[in-house]
Amino acid sequence: MAKRPTTRWSAQIEQIYRSQGRELWALLYAQCNDADRAQDALQEAFARLHEQNGAPIRDLRAWLLRVGRNWLRDVARRQRVAARPVGFLEETVGPDADPADIAEQNETRQRVREALAKLKIEDREVLVLRYGLSWSSQRIAEVLESTAAAIDMRLSRARRRLAEILDDTEQGHAD
Amino acid sequence: MPTDRTVGTSRDSEADLERMLRAYFASEMPPDLRRNTESPQSASGGELARRTGGDRPRASGRLGLTVMLASLMLASSALLWSPRAPSPGKNAASGVAGEAGGHATDPAGERHLPQEAGRLHGPVELRGRSDRGVPVESSDAEGRAGPSQEFPEFDIRIIPIDGDR
Numbered sequence: 001m002a003k004r005p006t007t008r009w010s011a012q013i014e015q016i017y018r019s020q021g022r023e024l025w026a027l028l029y030a031q032c033n034d035a036d037r038a039q040d041a042l043q044e045a046f047a048r049l050h051e052q053n054g055a056p057i058r059d060l061r062a063w064l065l066r067v068g069r070n071w072l073r074d075v076a077r078r079q080r081v082a083a084r085p086v087g088f089l090e091e092t093v094g095p096d097a098d099p100a101d102i103a104e105q106n107e108t109r110q111r112v113r114e115a116l117a118k119l120k121i122e123d124r125e126v127l128v129l130r131y132g133l134s135w136s137s138q139r140i141a142e143v144l145e146s147t148a149a150a151i152d153m154r155l156s157r158a159r160r161r162l163a164e165i166l167d168d169t170e171q172g173h174a175d
Numbered sequence: 176m177p178t179d180r181t182v183g184t185s186r187d188s189e190a191d192l193e194r195m196l197r198a199y200f201a202s203e204m205p206p207d208l209r210r211n212t213e214s215p216q217s218a219s220g221g222e223l224a225r226r227t228g229g230d231r232p233r234a235s236g237r238l239g240l241t242v243m244l245a246s247l248m249l250a251s252s253a254l255l256w257s258p259r260a261p262s263p264g265k266n267a268a269s270g271v272a273g274e275a276g277g278h279a280t281d282p283a284g285e286r287h288l289p290q291e292a293g294r295l296h297g298p299v300e301l302r303g304r305s306d307r308g309v310p311v312e313s314s315d316a317e318g319r320a321g322p323s324q325e326f327p328e329f330d331i332r333i334i335p336i337d338g339d340r
Contacts, residue, residue, distance in 0.1 A: 022208045035203040112199045131193065132200030163192055 041068040123158035
């Protein structure tokens, strides 16, 4: 019978979540392009870590990321995700927002999501780390095991592709 | 979140695209992670490893500062006392400055160990510095007395790295 995780271990996990959660979420998000699903994967990874109950893990970050990514792959295999409804912006625009504004923002958000979905994972990774976490190129390079110059190039390429996709979408709408 | 107009016709500039992405990712971020404000030490695994190393860089900085202060003490002692300016050395037994061919003593015959200034993590701790100076008299190899000076005393302890500390 597995030993029950100790309070100390739970506290350690919470600390790890605080320090690593954002980065791991961003990397998982880059893989699935779905905020909620990335969060679920993150929770799953930490739940598995909790079950480890302090057993030594050589590279904790890599372990968590691997568990989260595997979970995303499993879920993707099991089901195809229907497009998420977009009526979830109220929390960011407030309950008194003009319904027309909400609709417009939802549409914008959906278009950005669809455009991001057409990018490669590595392009989404650099975008979410730069614009989601406000990381420098140097820091991104450390995490992705690259160089700052290569990250700058990748960022530039990702922005260009995203802009092209948005332009195409826009023209499609205009037509 | 920028409006559709931002995404549309006025999205010509890169700045607009960047602004839009920041707003988009900010709204996508789960609330509990959104509250977790970015700190310089947070996030990457490499940084976690550095975090588990505690304040090692700061301790190294303190060690460097201590070495620099000790060097200054040695240099000033040598300059004040000896016109021959011999190469400075350190009297390991007494822990106070001395010079080649001479010796330095604490006339009080005792060390004024400072109160512990607090516990810091890392391989080296600079525990504190005594409030009063330690009078140090220098003399050369022939026993000629030199000027007496007061130096602050430091207590440096080598602490093994221990994650539980």
